[in-house]
Structure formats: C-alpha cells, structure tokens
Amino acid sequence: xxxxxxxxxxxxxxxxxxxxxxxxxxxxxxxxxxxxxxxxxxxxxxxxxxxxxxxxxxxxxxxxxxxxxxxxxxxxxxxxxxxxxxxxxxxxxxxxxxxxxxxxxxxxxxxxxxxxxxxxxxxxxxxxxxxxxxxxxxxxxxxxxxxxxxxxxxxxxxxxxxxxxxxxxxxxxxxxxxxxxxxxxxxxxxxxxxxxxxxxxxxxxxxxxxxxxxxxxxxxxxxxxxxxxxxxxxxxxxxxxxxxxxxxxxxxxxxxxxxxxxxxxxxxxxxxxxxxxxxxxxxxxxxxxxxxxxxxxxxxxxxxxxxxxxxxxxxxxxxxxxxxxxxxxxxxxxxxxxxxxxxxxxxxxxxxxxxxxxx
Amino acid sequence: xxxxxxxxxxxxxxxxxxxxxxxxxxxxxxxxxxxxxxxxxxxxxxxxxxxxxxxxxxxxxxxxxxxxxxxxxxxxxxxxxxxxxxxxxxxxxxxxxxxxxxxxxxxxxxxxxxxxxxxxxxxxxxxxxxxxxxxxxxxxxxxxxxxxxxxxxxxxxxxxxxxxxxxxxxxxxxxxxxxxxxxxxxxxxxxxxxxxxxxxxxxxxxxxxxxxxxxxxxxxxxxxxxxxxxxxxxxxxxxxxxxxxxxxxxxxxxxxxxxxxxxxxxxxxxxxxxxxxxxxxxxxxxxxxxxxxxxxxxxxxxxxxxxxxxxxxxxxxxxxxxxxxxxxxxxxxxxxxxxxxxxxxxxxxxxxxxxxxxx
Numbered sequence: 001x002x003x004x005x006x007x008x009x010x011x012x013x014x015x016x017x018x019x020x021x022x023x024x025x026x027x028x029x030x031x032x033x034x035x036x037x038x039x040x041x042x043x044x045x046x047x048x049x050x051x052x053x054x055x056x057x058x059x060x061x062x063x064x065x066x067x068x069x070x071x072x073x074x075x076x077x078x079x080x081x082x083x084x085x086x087x088x089x090x091x092x093x094x095x096x097x098x099x100x101x102x103x104x105x106x107x108x109x110x111x112x113x114x115x116x117x118x119x120x121x122x123x124x125x126x127x128x129x130x131x132x133x134x135x136x137x138x139x140x141x142x143x144x145x146x147x148x149x150x151x152x153x154x155x156x157x158x159x160x161x162x163x164x165x166x167x168x169x170x171x172x173x174x175x176x177x178x179x180x181x182x183x184x185x186x187x188x189x190x191x192x193x194x195x196x197x198x199x200x201x202x203x204x205x206x207x208x209x210x211x212x213x214x215x216x217x218x219x220x221x222x223x224x225x226x227x228x229x230x231x232x233x234x235x236x237x238x239x240x241x242x243x244x245x246x247x248x249x250x251x252x253x254x255x256x257x258x259x260x261x262x263x264x265x266x267x268x269x270x271x272x273x274x275x276x277x278x279x280x281x282x283x284x285x286x287x288x289x290x291x292x293x294x295x296x297x298x299x300x301x302x303x304x305x306x307x308x309x310x311x312x313x314x315x316x317x318x319x320x321x322x323x324x325x326x327x328x329x330x331x332x333x334x335x336x337x338x339x340x341x342x343x344x345x346x347x348x349x350x351x352x353x354x355x356x357x358x359x
Numbered sequence: 360x361x362x363x364x365x366x367x368x369x370x371x372x373x374x375x376x377x378x379x380x381x382x383x384x385x386x387x388x389x390x391x392x393x394x395x396x397x398x399x400x401x402x403x404x405x406x407x408x409x410x411x412x413x414x415x416x417x418x419x420x421x422x423x424x425x426x427x428x429x430x431x432x433x434x435x436x437x438x439x440x441x442x443x444x445x446x447x448x449x450x451x452x453x454x455x456x457x458x459x460x461x462x463x464x465x466x467x468x469x470x471x472x473x474x475x476x477x478x479x480x481x482x483x484x485x486x487x488x489x490x491x492x493x494x495x496x497x498x499x500x501x502x503x504x505x506x507x508x509x510x511x512x513x514x515x516x517x518x519x520x521x522x523x524x525x526x527x528x529x530x531x532x533x534x535x536x537x538x539x540x541x542x543x544x545x546x547x548x549x550x551x552x553x554x555x556x557x558x559x560x561x562x563x564x565x566x567x568x569x570x571x572x573x574x575x576x577x578x579x580x581x582x583x584x585x586x587x588x589x590x591x592x593x594x595x596x597x598x599x600x601x602x603x604x605x606x607x608x609x610x611x612x613x614x615x616x617x618x619x620x621x622x623x624x625x626x627x628x629x630x631x632x633x634x635x636x637x638x639x640x641x642x643x644x645x646x647x648x649x650x651x652x653x654x655x656x657x658x659x660x661x662x663x664x665x666x667x668x669x670x671x672x673x674x675x676x677x678x679x680x681x682x683x684x685x686x687x688x689x690x691x692x693x694x695x696x697x698x699x700x701x702x703x704x705x706x707x708x709x710x711x712x713x714x715x716x717x718x
Contacts, residue, residue, distance in 0.1 A: 002381050004597065005379050005380075005381060005382065005597060005600060007378075007379070008378070008379040008601075013376040013377075013378070013379075013601075014376065016375060016376060016601065017372040017373065017375060017376035018372075019366075019367070019372070020364050020366070020367040020372075020543075020549055020550070021364075021679075022361050022364060022679050023364065023550065025673075025679065026673070054414060054415055054418075054551060055413060055414035055415075055418060055576070056413055056414075056576075056596045056597050056598075056599065057596070057597065058575070058576045058595075058596035058597075059413075059414060059418075059576045059596075061576075062574060062575060062576045086575065089575045090575055092571075093571055093572070093573050093574065093575055094573075182597065184379075184597055190379055190599065190600065190601040190602075191379070191382065191597045191598065191599050191600055191601075192413060192551065192552075192597075192598075192599025192600075192601070192602055193551075193599075212451075212452055213452070214452050214453075214573050214574075215421060215452065215573075215574060216417070216421060216445065216448045216449055216452055217414070217415075217417045217418045217420075217421045235684070236417075237415045237416070237417035237418075238363065238364060238415050238416065238417075238541065238543055238550045238551075239415075239550065239551075240415065240549065240550050240551025240552075240602070241364060241549065241550055241551075242367075242372075242375065242549040242550075242551070242605075243549075243551055243599070243601075243602065246601075314384075314385070320380075320381050320384065325594070
C-alpha cells in the first residue's frame with residue numbers, strides 16, 4: 001500500500017511466467033493488437049499511436065518530451081510536486097525553454113496562473129502537467145487545463161502514471177495530445193513498462209520534425225513501424241515480451257471489471273480509508289475537492305517517528321506505506337489504494353495495523 | 360533458436376513470477392547487491408558502476424553513448440552489420456561527429472583501417488564497436504580493438520548484447536570503458552533489461568561533463584544514486600522489480616555452471632551444429648576464424664524458399680530460426696544457440712527438422 005509498485009495480482013504474475021516467444025513471432029502479433037485495443041479502452045481514446053513503451057514511466061515521460069520538442073521550443077510546465085519538476089528536467093534536456101508555473105505542494109495548479117503564462121508566452125508550443133501527482137496526492141484538473149492550452153494553440157503532455165485506471169481520464173474527450181502512464185500503479189501490473197498515447201495532431205508534429213528525435217530508442221517515427229497497424233512488424237528493438245504478457249492480463253482484468261467500475265471502487269474505498277484514518281486522528285494533507293483516491297497523503301501526527309512507524313508496519317505487518325518525497329519528506333505518509341490492492345480487506349488491515357502501531 | 364530472445368529456463372520464469380515488492384524495499388536491496396556482484400562476475404570486471412539498465416539492450420546502447428558523448432565530440436564507429444549502424448545513429452543523435460569504418464557484412468572489422476582512422480582523427484574521443492554482430496554472426500576482435508583505441512587515448516564503447524555469457528569476454532583485462540548487453544541472448548533471461556558496466560575512467564568522464572546528459576532516464580549521474588554502493592538507495596525511477604528477479608536467477612545459473620564452462624558449451628555445440636549443417640549441404644556464411652558459436656549465420660541453399668522454410672519450421676516443429684537482416688535479408692538464416700537453448704537436444708532437433716523440411 002505504498003505509492004507503487006502496487007500489489008500485483010497472481011493472474012498477472014502467472015501470465016508473465018508464460019514461455020517467452022520471439023518478439024516477431026506471428027503468435028505474438030495478436031497479443032500486441034489486443035494490448036493496443038485494451039490500452040485504447042483504458043485511455044478512452046481512438047488514437048492509432050497507443051502502445052506501451054518498453055521501459056518504466058520515466059521513459060514514457062521522456063518519450064513524450066523528446067518526440068514533441070525540437071531545440072528552441074518553449075514549453076509551459078506546471079509544477080506542484082516531484083513529477084512536475086522531472087518534466088522540467090526533460091524539457092531542458094531536450095533543448096527547449098521551460099516556462100514554469102509553480103503551485104504549493106498539496107494544492108492544484110492554478111488555472112489563472114496557467115492562463116497568464118499562456119498570454120505572456122504566445123511562442124509556447126506545449127503545456128505539460130501531471131494529472132495525478134504521486135508525490136502530493138493532488139489531482140490536477142486535466143480537462144480544464146487541456147481546454148485552456150488548446151485555446152492558446154498549445155499541445156498538451158499529460159502525466160497519467162498514477163491516474164490511469166484509478167480516476168476519470170478521457171484522452172479523446174479532453175483532447176490530450178500526448179499521455180504516458182505506468183504499469184505498476186492502478187493497473188497493478190509489474191513495473192517496467194509505460195503505456196503511451198499520441199493524438200493524430202501530435203503524430204503529425206512528430207512526423208514533420210526538422211531535427212531527428214534525440215533518442216533513437218524512444219523515436220516514435222521508428223517505433224510506429226513495430227507497434228503500428230496491420231500484420232507487418234518491422235524490428236526496432238526486442239520488446240519485453242513477458243512484461244507485455246503481464247500488461248495484457250492486467251488490462252483484460254480492467255476490462256472485465258469495467259473502467260468506470262474501477263474508478264468507483266477506488267472512490268468508495270478511499271472514502272472508507274479516510275473515515276478510518278480520521279477516527280485515528282490522522283489528517284489528510286490534501287483538500288477533499290482535489291484529493292486522489294488511489295494515493296492518500298496524510299500528515300504524520302505530532303510526536304510520531306516517521307521511519308519507526310513505517311519500519312514497524314513493514315516488519316510486523318508486511319505492510320508498506322510510502323514516505324514523503326522532497327518538500328514533503330518527514331511530514332507525510334503516502335498510502336496507496338491502487339488497482340488490485342484497492343480492496344476492503346486492505347483498508348481494514350491497514351487501519352488495524354496503524355491503530356496498533358500508533359498506540 | 361532464433362537470434363534472441365532465446366528460450367528462457369523455467370527457473371527464470373518462476374523467479375520472475377515471485378510477488379512484486381517495492382523498489383525501495385529493504386528486502387530488495389540485498390537482491391540488487393547480489394545482481395551487481397553476479398554481473399561483475401559475468402563481465403569479468405571490478406567496475407563499481409555495473410548494473411542493469413531498466414530497458415532493453417537498445418537503451419543500454421543509448422546509455423553508453425549519451426553518458427560519454429558531449430556535443431562536438433568525435434567518435435569512431437566500426438560498422439560491419441546492423442548494430443554498428445545503430446551505434447552511428449546514437450552518435451549523431453548525441454550531437455557528436457561519427458567517423459565511420461566500414462567492413463563487409465560477414466567479415467571482421469579491419470584493425471588496419473581502425474588504426475588509420477585513429478591516426479587521421481587525433482581529436483577522436485571514443486572508439487565504438489560491436490563485439491558479437493547479431494546480424495552477421497561475426498566476432499570482432501574486442502581485445503585488440505580496445506588495445507589499439509587505448510594506444511591513441513580513446514575510450515571504448517563495446518556492444519556485448521550477444522556475446523555476454525556465450526564467448527570469451529573480459530572487461531577489465533581488455534580495459535573496456537563502457538559495455539552493454541542484453542538479458543535475452545546467452546543469459547536466457549526475459550527480454551527488456553540491459554546489463555551495463557562503466558570503467559572508473561569512464562565514470563570520471565561522466566562526472567566531469569560540461570553539459571547535462573541529454574536523457575534524464577539514462578543519466579548515470581542520477582542512476583548511480585539508486586544502484587550505487589551501500590544500503591542507501593535514492594529513488595530515481597521505479598525499477599522493473601520482477602525483471603530483476605529474472606536477471607538475478609539467470610546470473611545465478613551462469614555462476615553455477617561457471618562462466619568458462621558456459622563458453623565451452625557454446626563452442627562444443629556450435630561445432631556439432633556446423634558438422635550437421637554441412638552434412639545437409641548448408642554452408643556457413645562466416646569464416647571459421649571469427650564465427651560466433653552462439654549465432655550461426657548460414658547461407659540459404661540455392662532454390663530454397665526462405666520464408667516457406669522458416670514458416671514450416673515454426674508451424675510444424677514449433678522451431679524459430681531467424682531471417683537475415685539488412686544486406687543479408689533473404690540470403691541467410693540465423694540459428695541461435697544461446698544460453699539455456701544451447702543444448703545437444705536442440706541441435707539434434709534443429710538438424711532433424713531442417714533435414715525433413717529441406718527434403
């Protein structure tokens with residue numbers, strides 16, 4: 001019950017342990033096609049360029065930036081936590097200028113600030129932000145932020161590492177241009193693979209670049225030949241075959257439950273957890289209006305030893321909860337309720353363990 | 360029995376299906392330390408910076424180039440197959456000038472040409488080459504090439520994707536500065552993870568860069584905080600925990616057999632395969648002096664339909680052999696004898712299947 005990787009279901013682990021076939025094996029192609037369709041379902045998109053990057057979410061992030069940015073571009077980056085800061089790093093390392101909007105950790109990105117930045121920087125090409133900030137437990141208002149960006153002719157890059165499968169997300173309705181996620185959060189798949197999706201508009205931008213993408217490994221112009229439409233697959237790199245078995249199974253499970261049902265489950269168990277935490281005198285660090293159900297950031301009660309409590313939970317209860325990162329280090333815990341780990345049983349267990357340890 | 364991924368042993372698949380723990384879990388740290396030590400054994404190195412990159416071999420390649428290259432550098436790239444070409448792509452995309460030495464597919468890199476290039480380009484900082492060319496079945500003379508590069512004060516980047524665990528390789532003795540490999544060849548682990556090692560000299564170069572590494576995800580200055588020495592692990596990205604279980608198990612198996620014994624097994628079964636192929640009238644495409652035992656590139660006999668034979672082997676015998684790539688497309692087959700798939704049984708089976716299908 002940390003901030004991820006979340007507990008992986010035995011179904012996913014078993015799927016992953018199937019015999020490895022070749023990455024160009026005809027039998028593997030069908031699985032790739034299904035994985036694409038299931039990802040389109042999870043992202044609520046018809047984007048043709050929807051696929052898993054063969055590396056963790058951080059590489060999915062980098063794929064979005066290096067493909068869309070050319071040296072000299074301007075990118076507005078909204079920062080209210082660790083992963084917004086990482087976005088800025090990606091912008092700078094791609095040779096672009098980052099215009100930064102900062103909001104306090106634990107609060108949402110301010111739409112007025114974003115609009116001011118868009119007005120002040122008509123040269124901006126992209127707005128980048130994190131949908132679900134794993135470091136703070138805040139949901140940014142992706143729908144409104146994308147609408148605003150579009151009004152000023154900007155493309156959008158959205159970090160959905162922790163949001164996909166846990167809260168409402170609608171790539172096509174919200175007209176997101178580039179989005180990346182992780183396998184190890186609300187999909188409850190093993191870590192190491194990053195679902196991404198690019199709009200047709202983004203794909204046009206990538207196809208019409210004046211400079212090559214700085215990363216060969218992440219160049220979508222090349223990857224599309226392997227993950228693109230139809231039966232023909234051109235070799236690019238050796239896909240992580242077994243991790244794709246696992247991702248496929250986790251997406252089948254999401255589809256069986258139904259995306260909206262999965263969102264509702266996360267919301268319901270979040271409410272249950274919050275009620276229990278409040279009974280223990282533990283306060284939430286984030287306002288109810290934009291709190292993430294799948295990542296509950298709570299203030300460490302006065303006089304309580306952060307590391308000792310986490311150590312006892314891990315050693316005595318085999319229960320992991322997350323430490324605070326960056327500005328939140330030592331001040332908060334992060335309790336994940338993600339995917340297969342988001343169950344009544346886990347909420348009850350976590351509350352009972354905390355109650356004993358905090359006594 | 361293609362060019363990889365090779366057959367993965369059930370032991371490795373079972374290890375991979377163990378429950379996912381957190382990437383910062385104290386219980387995972389011990390496994391990381393062991394994985395590092397086992398990789399040092401496999402690479403024959405004491406390099407402190409020895410670890411798996413959390414992505415396929417192509418990303419391992421990119422990690423070597425983007426960390427060592429700064430814009431404006433000159434890199435000598437030796438090309439005699441697909442993967443040398445990919446190296447050149449990496450050099451150019453890292454902002455450096457590539458000085459290319461080309462040799463014919465199926466032959467070794469010519470040491471005289473390399474020395475001429477080193478003399479003509481005193482500004483060269485790095486020599487890059489492929490130890491075992493997976494596209495042609497050629498072993499380049501890594502030991503001599505590294506000695507030559509060092510004589511002219513160049514660092515070396517060596518692609519050992521297909522060589523690690525299959526043929527002699529000695530990172531410290533040969534004074535290789537940066538090396539990367541793949542999990543899915545002679546280690547017979549699942550694809551998707553890339554062992555790398557950097558010499559102390561290379562690490563100094565990386566630490567003293569004037570410009571940031573263009574890839575955040577692959578920046579060794581940051582990754583060293585997670586995979587570095589001691590118990591303290593700073594979060595960089597979420598490691599592919601289950602893939603590391605698998606890599607660890609495959610390295611334990613290599614250690615159990617003994618590195619030199621594994622090399623000898625590949626050599627012995629290669630000889631057996633070649634004898635059998637010659638009895639079937641199938642010629643090797645590469646001279647005996649620099650042939651790879653783990654990747655047997657053979658000429659497709661006159662009048663034989665390439666795709667039909669591979670299709671029948673796959674459908675009737677559940678046996679994959681590889682097609683030719685690039686200049687070798689339609690002209691050769693590539694028969695892998697890698698890691699756990701390098702067995703007497705597989706050699707016999709492959710020869711029997713080919714005999715029937717070619718009748």
